[in-house]
């Protein structure tokens with residue numbers, strides 16, 4: 001499409017990127033067909049094409065309003081539209097720019113500002129989050145069902161004795177997952193160990209930066225990312241790390257984007273490129289290991305046969321299938337390990353978790369959850385599996401069917 005971006009903005013790196021992306025869109029509207037918010041609300045401005053127009057108008061000098069912010073806020077950043085777009089429009093990168101500009105120009109309601117600040121403080125402070133979680137878990141038996149379903153039960157942690165291997169990956173623990181579901185990373189360590197891969201864990205890494213990024217605290221996000229890079233690069237050199245990995249695909253896709261977020265930072269652009277290039281999802285690491293050593297897969301086939309007689313529906317997180325474009329990689333691994341998978345309708349659509357979206361856009365999030373579980377539960381699977389802690393907890397909040405991380409199924 002033709003653009004007429006203001007000269008001052010066009011001269012900036014963000015302006016140049018936005019202009020290029022806008023010009024790649026031919027406004028065909030194919031993307032609307034797979035957009036969850038467009039499907040629910042039926043408003044052009046709550047679909048990707050409409051949001052692209054809103055951003056275009058804003059960058060061309062039109063003053064954005066709170067209504068503009070609302071339409072941009074309602075986007076899940078699920079990137080389903082990117083998977084559908086025939087012109088390769090990099091929608092999420094444009095949305096980041098659009099949201100940043102809208103946030104600079106429109107003042108949010110005070111309550112919303114406070115909510116965003118509280119969420120950042122809560123998730124970025126391990127002490128505070130741990131205290132609240134422990135309190136919630138202690139009170140769980142007396143809580144009403146609606147609250148109880150949002151607080152995961154305390155897990156008994158798995159035993160694992162580390163073995164040294166030549167092949168090493170840097171396993172990043174993330175901010176709240178180790179407190180909520182510590183066994184997911186332990187499962188990764190156990191499974192990788194069986195393939196002859198050792199996990200090195202950085203000692204001081206917390207958040208990947210995506211939380212602040214998605215809550216419009218850009219400077220905070222970039223400071224976290226630079227700090228992570230400074231911490232990880234020496235470890236990569238010291239241990240001869242072959243890949244960086246996280247068991248939450250929502251955080252993984254954020255690391256893949258470090259390169260893009262720091263592209264115009266002279267000191268960090270090359271370092272960020274190195275980090276993003278080294279990132280691999282656990283599925284890619286296991287697929288490569290299976291291809292290199294098929295014998296190892298036999299170990300998983302022979303274990304827990306009783307559990308493998310159960311049926312599984314695998315929910316692919318958007319960050320995995322649309323963000324990292326990893327499609328149908330986990331399903332064959334599970335099938336090759338002896339599980340029976342049950343496909344379900346609309347598996348390409350978001351479950352409504354989307355980071356803090358389930359808190360900031362509760363009504364839409366709940367509608368998407370209900371649609372997703374309705375489709376999954378038609379087949380009455382014994383277990384629902386997924387690859388992201390956010391989706392896992394969100395899905396579990398709406399069903400009594402156990403929802404597990406797929407790596408835990410390999411144990």
Ligand code: SF4
Nearest residue numbers: 025026028029031085
């Ligand atoms: S983003 Fe892609 S699919 Fe959507 S209107 Fe633009 S060109 Fe068409």
Ligand code: SF4
Nearest residue numbers: 035075076078079081
């Ligand atoms: S990212 Fe998802 S919610 Fe946002 S416009 Fe694209 S398809 Fe719609």
